[in-house]
Amino acid sequence: MRASDYAVPHMVWFLVRRLLANAVVVLGVAFIVFALVFLASDPARALLPLDAPPAAIESLRRTLGFDQPIPIQFVGFLGRAIQGDFGTSTRTLEPALGLVLGRVPATLSLGIAGVCVALVIALPLGIVAAMRPGSWVDVVARSVALVGQAVPGFVLGQVLILLFAVTWRLLPVSGSGSPAYLVLPAIVVGLGSAAGLTRILRSSLLDVLGRDYIRTARAKGVGPRRVVVRHALRNAAIPFVTFLAFDLAAIVSGVIIVEVVFSYPGMGLLVVQAVTNRDLPVIQAFTFVAALTIVTVNLGLDVVYGLLDPRIRLG
Amino acid sequence: MDETWPTAQRRHLPGRHDLPIIVGGGIVVAVVLMAVLAPLISPHDPLAQVLPDRLKPPAWLPGGSPAYLLGTDANGRDILSRIIWGSRTSLQIGLLSVLLGAAIGLSSGLLAGYRRGWVDALIGRLADIQQAIPLLILALAVIAVVGSSVLNLVIVLGAGSWLYYHRVVRGEVLAIRERPYVEAARAVGAGDWRILSRHILPNIAGSIVVIVTLEIPQVILFTAGLTFLGLGVPPPTPEWGRLIFEGRDYLQGAWWLTLEPAAFLVLFVLGVNLLGDALRDRLDPVRRHH
Secondary structure, rough: OOOOOOOHHHHHHHHHHHHHHHHHHHHHHHHHHHHHHOOOOHHHHHHHOOOHHHHHHHHHHHHHHOOHHHHHHHHHOOOOOOHHOOOOOOOOOOOOOHHHOOOOOHHHHHHHHHHHHHHHHHHHHHHHHHHOOOOOOHHHHHHHHHHHHHHOOHHHHHHHHHHHHOOOOOOOOOOOOHHHHHHHHHHHHHHHHHHHHHHHHHHHHHHOOOOOOHHHHHOOOOOHHHHHHHHHHHHHHHHHHHHHHHHHHHHHHHHHHHHHHOOOOOOOHHHHHHHHHHOOHHHHHHHHHHHHHHHHHHHHHHHHHHHHOOHHHHH | OOOOOOOOOOOHHHHHOOOOOHHHHOOOOOHHHHHHHHHHHHOOOOOOOOOOHHOOOOOOOOOOOOOOOOOEEOOOOOOHHHHHHHHHHHHHHHHHHHHHHHHHHHHHHHHHHHHOOOHHHHHHHHHHHHHHOOHHHHHHHHHHOOOOHHHHHHHHHHHOHHHHHHHHHHHHHHOOOHHHHHHHHHHOOOOHHHHHHHHHHHHHHHHHHHHHHHHHHHHHHHHHOOOOOOOOOOOOOOOOHHHHOOOOOEEEEEHHHHHHHHHHHHHHHHHHHHHHHHHHHOOOHHHOOO
C-alpha cells in the first residue's frame, strides 16, 4: 500500500483512504434517507399534503417511480439529491433543500456561540482542576460536570427564561434578531457540552502531567504555569479535540431542542415543525445536510490528526 | 479509561469511598421501587381529572392541600401520582431500549472482534453510517413517518444506540482473544462458541453492566427530550418528559408543574451517574490502584 517512506505520499494515501471511507458513509446515509419513505405504508401519500387529490398522488407515484424496483428508485433518488433536489415541502411547496439551507446561518451562529460558551467554561475549570487535584476548584469542576450532565437543556432553558426573561426582564424570551436573542440559547447549548469537555480536559491533562517529559521540564526549572501552557496543553489537545468532534452530534441535538425551547428560527425549529406536519421532503433534506456536515467535520479532523500525529497517518 | 478523578483510595478509609455508591444506589433503588410499587403508593389515579382542584400549589405553599402533596395540573390531576406513574413509563422505555441496544451491540461487537476480517469491516462501515446521523435526528425522522408510541420509541432508541456497545465490546474482544488463556483454550480444542461464552464473555460482562447502567438515564433524558419536541410518549400516558412539557405554558404562575418532575428526572440521572462512575472505578483495576 505504501508507495514510499516519505511523509507526503503517506499523507496522500491516508487522504484517499479516508475519502473513500467517507464516500461509503455518505452513500449509506443517502440510502437511509431514501428508505425513510418506505417506512410509511404509502410513500406517495407520505410525500404530499394530507388533502392532496387522488390524481396528484397517482401522478407523483409515477413521477417518482414507486412502481419500479427499489435499486432503480434509489439511483433516481441519488441523481436528484446530487442536483440538490429533495422534492418540495408539502406545506409551503418550496424546494425542501432551500428551506433547510436558508436556516443554516441562524443555527450555525447558535452552534458557534454555544461552543464558545462551552470553551470559556471548560478550559479554565479543566486546567485549574488538573493543576490542583482535590482543591476546591477541582470539587467545583466535578460538581459542574456531574450536574451539567444531569440537567436536560429543555429544563435549564425554561428555568433561564423564567429567571432572566420573565422575572428580571433582562433578556428577550424567544425569537431572533439582535445578539441579545442569542445569549440564553447559547448558554444552554454551551453548558450541555461544558460538562463533558471539563472532565475530558482534566483527565487528559492529569494523564499528561504524570509523563516523564513533564518531570524533565519541571526538573529544568520551568514554572508550573509554563509547564501547563507550553508542554502539557499541547499533548492534552488531541483527546480534547477528539471529544469535541465526537460531541458534535450531541451539540447538533442540543441545538435542535434549544431552538424549540426559545422558538429560535434555525434548522432545528424548521425540522421539528416539519415532523409535526409530516413534511417528509424537508425532514429528508435536513437529515442529509446534518449527516453531511458531521462527515465533513470528521474528515477535516482526520486530516488534522494525520498531520499532527504520524502514528495515526501510518497506522 | 479516560478519567481519573482522585478519590480517597486507601482501603482503610471506606467511608468516603463508598459515599457515591450509597447515595447513587439509594436514589436508584428509591426510583425503581417507586416505579414497581406505583399502583400501591400512588395517592390518586394519575389520569383522574378533578376540575375544581385545578392548578393547586404544592402542600407547603399557601393554597396547597395535603390531599395533593405536590399540587395539581391544569386538568386537576395529582402531580405526585403522575410523577410516580411517569417513573414507570420512563424506566420501562429506558430499560427496554437499553437492553435492545446492548443486545445488538454485544452481538455485533463479539462477531466483529472475534471474526475480524470482512465481517469486522462491514459492521464498521455500518457503524460509521450510524454515527453520521445523530440519534435525535434519526428518531425525529423515523417517528415522523411511523408515528409515536412507547413500542416505536423503544425500537428506534434501541436500534439507534447499539454503536457504543459495539465499539466497547469489539475493542475488548480484540484484546482478549490474543490472551494466553484464550490461546490455551483454543490449543486444547475448545470451539468458537465455548471460547466466546466461557472465556471472553465473562471478561467483558463488567464493562457491559457499567455501560448499561450509564445509558439508562441517557435514554430517559432522550425520551424526555423527544416528548418535549412533541414526539415522545403520546398523551395522556404520564412520562417525566411529558409532565415537564405539559407545564411549559404555566411556567410563570405554576412553576411546580415543570420543576417538580424535572427535579425527579435530574435527581435520578445524577444518582445513576454517581453509581455508574463508582462502579466503573471499582471494575477497572488500573484505576483502582492509583
